[in-house]
Amino acid sequence: MLEYNHREIEEKWQKFWAENKTFKCEVDHSKPKYYVLDMFPYPSGAGLHVGHPLGYIASDIYSRYKRLKGFNVLHPMGFDAHGLPAEQHAIDTGTHPAITTDKNIKRYREQLDRIGFSYDWDREVRTSDPQYYKWTQWTFIQLFKHWYNKKTDKAETIEDLVKEFETKGNAETVAVVTPYWYKSIDKNLFPFEEDRDGVFTADEWKDMTEKQKQEMLMNYRLAYLSDTMVNWCSALGTVLANDEVKDCFSERGGHPVERKLMKQWSLRVSAYAQRLLDGLDKIDWFESLKEMQRYWIGRSEGGSVFFRIKGFEDKLEVFTTRPDTLWGATFMVLAPEHELVEKITTPDRKEAVKKYVEWAKNRSERERQAETKKITGEFTGAYGINPVNGEKIPIWIADYVLTGYGTGAIMAVPAHDSRDFAFARNFNLPIIQVVVKEGEEPTDTQTWEDSYDAKEGKMINSGFINELDVKDAIKATIKYLEENELGYGTVNYRLRDAIFSRQRYWGEPFPIYYKDGMPYALDESKLPLELPEVDKYLPTRTGEPPLARAENWVTEDGYPLETNTMPGFAGSSGYYLRYMDSRNDKEYFSREANEYWRDIDLYLGGDEHATGHLIYSRFWNMFLYDLGLVCEEEPFKKLINQGKIQGRSSFVYRKNGTNEFVSYNLRKNYDTTRLHVDINLVDNDVLDIDAFRKWRPEFKNAGFILEDGKYICGWEIEKMSKSKHNVQNPDDLIEKYGADTFRMYEMFLGPLENHKPWDTKGIEGVYRFIKKLWRLFYDEKGKLIVNDKQPNEKELKVLHQTIRKIQEDIERFSFNTAVSQFMICVNELTDLKCHKKEILEKLVILISPYAPHIAEELWSVLGNEPGISYVAFPEFNEEYIKENIFEYPVSFNGKMRFKLELPVDMPKDEIEKAVLAEEKSQKYIAGKQVRKVIIVPKKIINVVV
């Protein structure tokens, strides 16, 4: 071959890999397994830009490296194919989302194939494929048929629960249930007395009708149907998850979102809160990501306290992290939405309270966020009784108390909580100090400017816990509350159950039908329940989801099927398990496959999934673990978040009111407007004026004010987006430079996890490097110049330095520094005029994970059988990099002054003599006394004078 021709080489080897199924992998007990996974993409219509493949390249390099190291590597890819854009497109154009999705996947696949990834495509999954979502539906049925037993701390079958009810009722059952489910229960259906708190006997259970039993079990199921306050987006006709809503508008589309009560399927993720929290300590993720999850789970320890309400039978349950401050509780606050507000409000306060509740309800989240400092509230006229001292304290309502957290009611301790303090000051409520800092005296709270948020100190004004310090006081108070049945110690979590219903078409149908108004799971043999055809992808006129449009959307027996579909995270929660055995049509995956592949050794993806996918998948996996289906409780052993690649936008400056453009450094002399210009028209910040004039009709006759005969553009780092005209797509770059250059350059940009700007110019440096590598094999005339001569010391040294560095760098995911080392190695071999097969062969293996196409080509050029993917990674040999002499940097008082070559085995005292004897040293000693000479062998020499 005359010259390096990436097009020819890359096409040739991509074909070779595909035809030979080089990367097909199977369970193989003779080799250790390694599972490398990329977060699978949603195939959008725009195709890939240079930011998308960053993580895929890194994981591909790692996979190829692990193969060379003798591992059996599972490295699959697939598509998260359900989603809003395809559905939106269907609504707009009538094209079935499946068609759009297939088209987009095809395009993604072409783009991915051109980059030379070593995926086992035989294992591809698509979440929208019935053969895949069969198992999503299957898992949902299992969730529906299980409950969470707190005694055994795992999921157990509803069947067993029913047996327990039949023999003992539910008095002894300790389950994770919907809080206060018995309060919202249909009183006509269950004539329980108020203080029964939902407890029933075995006889009562047996006397229940089928419908009553089903209603009751719903409070226990891990997938359950309940009235839920949801984020309703009427423009989309659907409910959105909290993380799909930004500032009261839908993240996709930007439509307004309101709070609304609806019957929704939910997953009882909260049952797993503690295990999800504990699991974080066992996995190797970035600390920042773990912190985000910890915060999301939001564990807080404290106590629940019951307050009687004067004149009522009802009690208010309140959660507090500081039961010790109970004596300082001078009022209570309920959320405006609290169920008891209406009941307890006194007639004289009715109007004011009603007005406030109305106002708070109609306030958007955005308003509430913007006005966090504004203090509002209203007195209900009712009083609670402080259980520890019998004090009568007023009950207020205020929107700083949230319905969704704790019980929607708090005891306010103004002296030691800043919000309570502000509230008390605003409404002139008493403030009692109950904690005093060690060694200080209590002061008059009237003089305070802020609360004392005391995490430590001694208790005062607090009855029997006086003099105790905070920690002991908390324990003592809880003990007292429990003994007197006034409360109990407890743990509260912020994590909420996941709403699992969407009023959408393009998602998994629920395997659920309704009989007598109650939901039942389809028989597993009926799966997959395929998505039906509809005439339109919109809600019905009565507001029902699109599936309600389907004809005959009923079971064989004529029972109506559920019309909601599952949300986006349904299909992605267990996809990594399906890859293990993705063509299995009998089960989700075989036991054998799961016991071999176990878990993901390396998971790569963006940090935008920190609290969505990465929590739901862990939950999904833990549930399957409880069922004994998977053998690892945590699915993602190590996880790396790759950074985003930002765009580098270019700008031109138009003189206002004209069609004349001013070069960057002259723009300040004029009134100008900055406009984004397509980065393809700019090279090295110089605008191609002719191309610019052709770019858009309105610039056809544009005039220019130049500097040095050139038009210089301004630039800025921004998000890569079409509207900013700064999108780089991989296809163009691969066409011009080849996939190998593209892969290496993406890695060379900087550390994987950093966000970094895309610099189009820099890729040429890597391209030069690849061509330089080629020239170690071929001269300018295209003649092969590789020889069989024995390598010399210098050549072996640089090779083995490279072997060591590449290995170390890949192991610590430092791909950018590895690329540098390849450059150093090739530069040195070029300088040494080394064309020796023995050296080059090893180098080609080293580089094959990074630049697999050229590596395969050169490997076969050297006379090897094609197929570099499964050869052995070169062994590092220390002998070759050993040095006899070391060039010591010699410092005086810590400043490096000159270098001195000395034998590595020279004893310290001789080194000292040699240094002091050195002529150059005299200058820096300059008659002063040498106080100390520090010698670190093979590192430095420091002379202290």
Add this chain to the structure above:
RNA sequence: GCGGAUGUGGCGGAAUUGGUAGACGCGCCAGACUUAGGAUCUGGUGCCGCAAGGCGUGGGGGUUCGAGUCCCUUCAUCCGCACCA
């Protein structure tokens, strides 16, 4: 406000355990080849200074023979959360 991360040349970044700061690449400068260069090759390139030398890892302070690296303090930027009881 809380939590996390990051600050090193003109730019991306390197320095893995406290031991030669700026590897490697871009850009820039000079030169060679060339009809030409936005091709290729060679050399130079942290800053100030003619030089000797001095100054340099956001700022200030400390520990140490020696600090980009450790400690204290402060500033800036980015990300996440945001009345969480």
